[in-house]
Amino acid sequence: MKVCFESVILVMLLSLVLSAEEAQKPGFRGKIIPKPQEIQQGDGMFTLTEKTVIFVRPSTSEMKAIGQYLADFLAPATGLKLKVKSPWLSKLSGIVLEIDPSRKALGDEGYVLTCTQKGVTITAAKPAGIFYGIQTLRQLLPVQVESRQQVEGVEWTVPCVSIKDQPRFRWRGMLLDPARHFLSKEFLFKYIDIMAMHKLNRLHLHLTDSQGWRVEIKRYPGLVEVGARLPNFSGKTGEGWFYTQDDIRQIVTYAAGRYVAIIPEIEMPGHSGAAQDAFPEMLCTSPLRNSLCIGNDRTIEIMEGVLAEVVGLFPSPYVHIGGDECNKAGWKNCTRCQTRIRVEKLKNEEELQSYFVRRMEKFLNVNGKMLVGWDEILEGGLAPNAVVQSWRGVKGGIEAARAGHDVIMSPTSHCYFDYYQGPKESEPRAIGGNLTLEKVYDYEPVPEELTPEQSKYIMGVQGNLWGEYVATGSHAEYMSFPRGSALAEVGWSVREGKSWADFYDRLGTLLRRLDLMGVNYRKPDVMRVK
Template structure:
C-alpha cells in the first residue's frame, strides 16, 4: 500500500519550531493511544476542506476551538472559521461540554460521520482529550485530501492521576526541552508532571529569600563519569549547575496548565538535602562544612530535625514554592533519610525526648507531620514517598509507593490516597534491553512489555480499598541522563505504554494490539530520539524442563538462529520450539520480516557442567529484587555485570549455603561459582567461601577455602581440586554482614550476590 509523505509542524499551537516528516496510510483503522473505552467503526469519512467550520457550543470550549483551528492550519494549510454557536452545521466540527450526557470526569464522546464531527465532553479536560484522539486519526489521501474515518468513540480514564516524574537535580534540562516533553505527555492524556527540583546534587529552583541556594546549592564541583558501581570513581572535573528562575517556573506551569497538565513540585526533606546544607550549613546536625554531591547515592547528612531554624527555612521555602504552583499537592520527598546523624545529634535527641518519641523513625514522622501541618495551613496537601509510613503516617498525606507495592497497599488499607510508582515496573532509568549496545542506565530491567502489563490495582487490596489508588506514575531519574537525547531514549516510547496503563481499563489491554497502534504512531515520535528495543528478541529459560525459549514482539517475524556463534542469516535454522539447554553452547538469533533482518542480534552463552539442571537446596532465602528461583544457580546461564537478568541470587545480610545433588556418586575435580563485588551498590564478596563434598549428604569434607577476592566486579571462582568421589556438593559463602563504617551504606546489610555454580 502506497504511503503519502509530507512535512508539517507538530502541534503548532504549542509553538514548536521543529518540523519533521511523517506519513498517514489510507486505511480506516482507528489507532488511538491510549486505547479508548469503546470504539465503533463506521462506513465513510469526514473530509476537511476550506468550508469546514469549527463550532464551539459554549464559551468554555473556545480555547479548544482555537487549538484545533491552529492545528488544522499547520497540518493542511486551511484557515478554518471558528464560531461560538450551539447550532449543528454540515461540514462542521462541533465542540460541546455537556456533563449530563458525558458523566465521567475528563471523559468525551467523539462521533464522526460524512457530514460532521462532534466531540461532547464532561469538562474542558475531556474536550481537550477528545481533540487529541481526533488529531491521532486524521488521515491524508493520495490526492492530498484530509479526512477522518467515520466512527463513534466513548472514552474516559481509568485513573484520575496519570503522571510522569522528572529529576532535574542530577542533570538539568532546558525549559524548551521540558515543554517539548509536556506536549507529548498531553497528547497521550497524561495529566500530571512531577518536577523533582531539589536533591543532594543540586538545588534547581530560585528562592529569593535564600540567595545562597542559587549561588552555592545549585552548583557542584564536578560529576561522576560512568556508573557508580565501578571503582575507582572517575570525575569530569567540570563545574556543573544552574537553576530555574521563578519566571521559568511560572512559564512551565502555565504551559502545562494550557495542556491540562498539573505540575507538582518536589522539595526533598528531611533527607537528600546535601545541596541545601552546603549553602546553609547551620541546618545540618554537624554544622558542616558540606559539599554538593558529585556522585549518586544516599548521604548521611540530612536536615537537623531538632533545630527550629530548619523548620523556619523549610516554611520560607514552601511559602515561595506554593505561590508558584497552583496544584493542590506539594511533594516533600521523605525517602532514603539515614538516621545516622540524628542518633548522635544532641538537638535531635532532645527533640525525641521533648516530644515523647520512641526513636529516630518517629522523629522522621514528627518532621513530616510538622511540615504537613504547615502545608495544610496554606491550603495544600502533601505527597511523600512510601518511607513516610515509617514511625506513623501523617493523617492527610498521600503516599507514592516506589519501593514496591507494599507501601501502597499498607497506605490504602489505612485509607490514605496512593499513587503507584513501583521501581520494578515503572522506573524509566532502568534498562529496557539486555543488548550490549544499550546506553548506561541505573540498573534493573523494565522493557516496554513490562510497563504495559503493569496493573496499578494491587491484588492485595479489597474492592473497597482500591478506591484509594489515585493512579500511576513513571519516574525519570537523571543520574545517567546527561542530555535530552539520552533522556528521550529512556522515556519514549515507554511513557506511552504508561499512558495506556493509566488511562485504559486493565481488562481491555492487549500488548500485540498496542504494538500495532504504536507502529502507526511512529510519525509522532520522529522528533524524539526514541528507543525501538521492543524489536529485540528475548530469551527465557524453563528451569523445570531445561529448555530455552526465544520470543519476538514483531508481528509476522521469523526467528533464525545459530549455535556456533556465527551471525544468523536466511539459511540459518528457523526457531519453531524451545531449545534443549544441554544442546546449546553459543546461541545467536535474529528476527526476519519478509526476508529482511529486523532488530538486533540476540546472544546467549551457556556453560554446562555436571551441576546443570540438578536439584539445589539452599538454607536461607534470597531477598528483594534478587529473590529468583534457586535453580538459576545451575541453569547453565551466568549472570552479567549488570545483575539485571534474573540470574543472580541476592542475600541481604544472610549467608549462602547451597547443596547440589548430582544424582549419583561420581568423580569431581573442579568446583566454581560466580560472586559479585560492587561496594557502591552495597554488594560485597563473602568474608569466606568454602567448597565441601559428600557421598551421603551427611558427612562433608572441605576441599577448598578462599577469603580474598577482587576489589570490584564479577569474581568467577573456578577451582581445580584433587579428584574425589561425591554426590553432593556444598557451597558456603559467609556474608559480610553489616557494611563497615566509612563505606557506602555503612550500618546497613551487605548484599551477597551469587550466580552459576559449576561442577566438573
Template sequence: MSDKPLFPEPDVALIPAPGRVSASLPGGGTGYVVDADTEIEATEGTERVARWLRSTVGAATGLPLHPHRTSGNRILLRIIPSLAAGLGSPEAYRLCADGYLIAIDGASEAGLFWGAQTFRQLLGPEAFRRAPVTGRREWEFPAVTVHDAPRFRWRGLMLDVARHFMPKEGVLRYLDLMAAHKLNVFHFHLTDDQGWRIEIRRHPRLTEVASWRARTKFGHRASPLWDQKPHGGYYTQDDIREIVAYAAERHISVVPEIDVPGHSQAAVAAYPELGNTDVIDTTALTVWDTWGISSNVLAPTDTTLRFYEEVFEEVLELFPADAAEFSAFVHVGGDECRKDQWRESVTAKTRITELGLAGEDELQSWFIGHFDRWLAARGRRLIGWDEILEGGLAPGAAVSSWRGYGGGIAAARAGHDVVMCPEQHVYLDHRQAPGEDEPVPIGFVRTLEDVYRFEPVPPQLTEEDARHVLGTQANVWTEAMEDAARVDYQTFPRLAAFAEVAWSRLPAPPERDFADFERRMAAHYRRLDALGVAYRPPAGPRPWQRRPGVPGRPLEGPVPNPWTPGTDL
C-alpha cells in the first residue's frame, strides 16, 4: 500500500497522537475482525512482541492468538529497518488493517512494540483488562493505516521510591503503564535522606539500617502531623534484576539514581564514617523522618570514594549497559548539596587546599568528576541534576535540567546532552488545580492543559544546540504520596499529556489543540479505568482522594515561559 493517504482520516482516539492515520478501505469502518481463529505470524526477531501480545491482549480478550500455521486470518509482525529512514526514527512503526490481515511493521523491535501498543488501543478499552469481562468472541478492528515515530529518543518518567517505598509489584505495574504510553526511560530514584532502597551485599547496613525510618512526616515538612509507624523497604538484587528484565521486554531503559554527595543522610546513618565526623557526631544520626534538604552530606574523603565505588560496582552489575537504549546511563544526583558542614570541616578544607580548588562548590565538582571518570572507564555515562554544571563538567556527562530551562540551555550550548524536566512544568507532585480540595497542595498549579502545553526545546537554542536535547521526562517525587493510590492521583492523567508531548510532533505550545486532546482523553480515561489507575477525574478529586487538614506548600506567581521575550530561564 502507498504511504499516501487514500481516504479521509478516520476518527481514532489514540494517545499519544500518531504521526499520520488514514483509512485503509473506502468509507473506513471495520477492516478486520479479531476472533478465535486469528493467529500471529511472528517473523524473525518479532517473537518477544508476539509473546507480549498473547500475554496481554490474549488475556484480556480470551483469544488464544496461536502461532500462524494455516492460511486463515492473521496478525503479521515484521521488522523492516528501512522504515527508519522514511519515518525518521529506529522506533518508527506502520500498522495497516484491511479486510485481509493486520500488519504491524517496525523499523526495529522497539518500533514493532510501539505498534503493538497502538494495536491494543484500537481494539478498545476492554483490551486493557487482565481477563475477559464479557462473552465477546469477535473484536472489530478499524480499517486504518497508521504511520508513526517518536519526536524524542528519551521519553522518561522518574519515580522516587526513597521517600515512600513502592513494592516491586507496583514498580512493574508502572513499567506497564509507561509502555502503554510509549515512554521508554524509567529513572529509578533509589536513595535519599529518607531511605536506601537497593541491596548492596558488600555493605549490608544499607538495607539493615538505611532502608527504614521510625516515623514519617505526613504532609509538607511544616505540617504538625506524623505517621508514627515505621516505614521502609528495599529491593533485593534479584528484585532489581527482575525489574530491569521486565523493563527491557518493554523496551524501557532503567536508569538508577544513587545520590552523591548530598541527599545521603540515610547512608551516613548506616555507616557514620561516610559523614563529616570532625563537625558532628555522625553516630547519632538516624534515617531522616521529615522532608526538605538535609545538611548531613558525604565527607570528601578517600574512604567515602572507595565505599561508593564498591556500591557502584554492584549497581553496574545489576543494571547492564546493553539492556536497552539508555541503559549505559547512571544518575548520581548531585543536587541540593548543602555545604555547611564542609565549610566547618578541617578535612574538607584540607582537601580543597590539596586539590587547589577555589572553594566548596569546586569541591562538589571534584566529587562528581571523580565518579564521571570512574563510570566512563567502565563504559558508562554519568548523568546528574543541573547543579553538576557548577565548577565544570566532563565532556561525556549529561544533565537533567530541573531548575527550569536555564541549566539545560547552558548544558546544550556547552556540548552536553540534556534531558529537559523543569520543575515548573513537569514535576507531577505539583498540585493539579487551585481548589482547596486538592490533596496536600505542593508547588505551582500545573493542570492537564499546562502539561500538554509544555515544550521541551526552548526557542533560545540554535538548531545545532537543540540536537543535544535527548528528550524529556516527568518527575514524581513522593514526599506527600504515602501510597500507590496517591502516586496514581498525582501522575495521571497528566502523564498521558506528557507522553504526547514526548512522542508526538506537536506544534508550538500556543497552537496546540488541547480541545482535541481532551476529546481523545474521553476514550483514554476508559483505558485507565480498565488498568485500575486511580487518576484525578476531570471534575476534581473524589471524596476519598482528598486529604483535608493535611498542610502542603502551594506556590503562587507566574511560571516562567521561554516563549515570552526577556524571560529569565
C-alpha cells in the first residue's frame, strides 16, 4: 500500500510541475508529432466534463469501437466515463466522430479536426482517418491525459483549432525481431499503442531465423518444439518462447483496433537454421545450416504448408518471406540443388533463389497475398508481383520502382534502429553504425533519381530494430524511440517546411507523454546536457 500511495503522490507532484510549465508557455498546445499538414489556431478552449458525450456517425460496429477506444483512453487520467452514442443530438456538448464518404480527397487515413468552445468534430472519409484524428486530439489535450492513474487538478481542455491532415506515405512501419530474442505478447500490445500514437501503421514481425522459430504452425508442431527451444542470440534457452496461434489472433486483433497491420516475416531460403533443426531434410546434401535445400521437393512442401497457415492467421495483404543474406555455397555442392538448376534450366545459384521466391510468390498470390522481400530478391530476376524492401542502401528501391514494383524504403543509413544512436562508450552494446535522431529526421524516402511517375511506387518507410543486442522489451523501447518519432514524421508529414529545430521543440512535449506512458525512450543528447 505504501508504494501505491507514494506513486500517487509522485503523479500529483508531476502534474503540478507540468501544469505550471504549461501555464508559462502561451500557445504551448498544438505541438503534435507527426506534424499535421494544416493547423490554424483559434481563440478559446473546449473543456471535457462528465456531461461530454462521444457521438459516432454512422452507427457501425467499427465506429462504435473507435468511440469506445477514445472513451477508454480518456477514462483513467480524467476519471470521466464518457458515453458513446449515436445519433448526434446537437444540443449536447460533445465530441463528434463522423464519416463523410464525400470527403474522398482526405484519402483512407486523412481527417479534419475542428474544435470550438462547444465541442470537437472529427470528420474523415474512412474510419482510419477518424482514428488518426483522435491521436491528434490526444496531443491537443494536456500531457497528463497519458497517465493511467487519475490526475487531479487538471482542466481537460482542448484549444480551439482547425486541422486538416493526411499522411504523405501509406506504409509507415517498424520492425521487431522476436526471433533473436523473444518479445512477449504483452510487450507487443504496449509497442502497438506507442506506434498508434505516432500514426505508424505497419508492425513487421521477424518471426523466424536461425536462433528461433516463434510462431506455432499446427501441421508442423516440431517447428516450435525444436525451433523455439534453441539458444537465443544471448545463448539462453527458455520455455514458451513462441506465439501460439491464439496469441497471434490476439495480437492481430489488438493491432487492428489501432489501425496497425501486422506483417509476418517467415524468413527463407536463408536464415532458416531453426526450421532445419526441426526438419533436417531441408538441409542440402552438403549440409550447411541456414540455407534451405531448394532441390528437395519436401522443402517446398513444408514452406508452402507454413505459408498456408500464416495466410490464414494474418489478415494483412502482405507476407514477408525475407530472402536476404542467403549463403549459396551449400547449393553449389548439393546434388539435389544442382539437379534443380539443370532441370529448370537456371543459370546459377542466384537464379535458383529467384526460382524459389517465384514459387513462394505464386503460392501467396493464389492465396490472395502479396509477397514482400528484402532487396536481394532482385538478384536472379524479380518475382512478377513482389514488393521490394530496400535495405542495402536505396539502389534496390530505385531499381524496383523503375521496374514498376512497390517499394518500402528502409536503408541501413537512416532506418536501422539496431545501430548506435550516440557515442559507443556511453551507449549499451549495439550492432554497429551510428544513427542519430537528427539523421533519421533528415531522411528523404523518395530518391532524386526517380521520376514523379516512378516515385508513386515508394509506398513508404520502415524502421528496423533487429534483435541481436535487444534482449528485452524495455531495451527495444530505448532503441526505437524517439528515433521512431522522427521516422513517424518522415512517413506522415509533408516534405515542405520540414525543420529539425521545430521538430525538436515539439519533441519535448511528446517525450513527457512517453514518460507518463512508461516508455523507456533514449533522452536526446541536447536534453541530456541540460
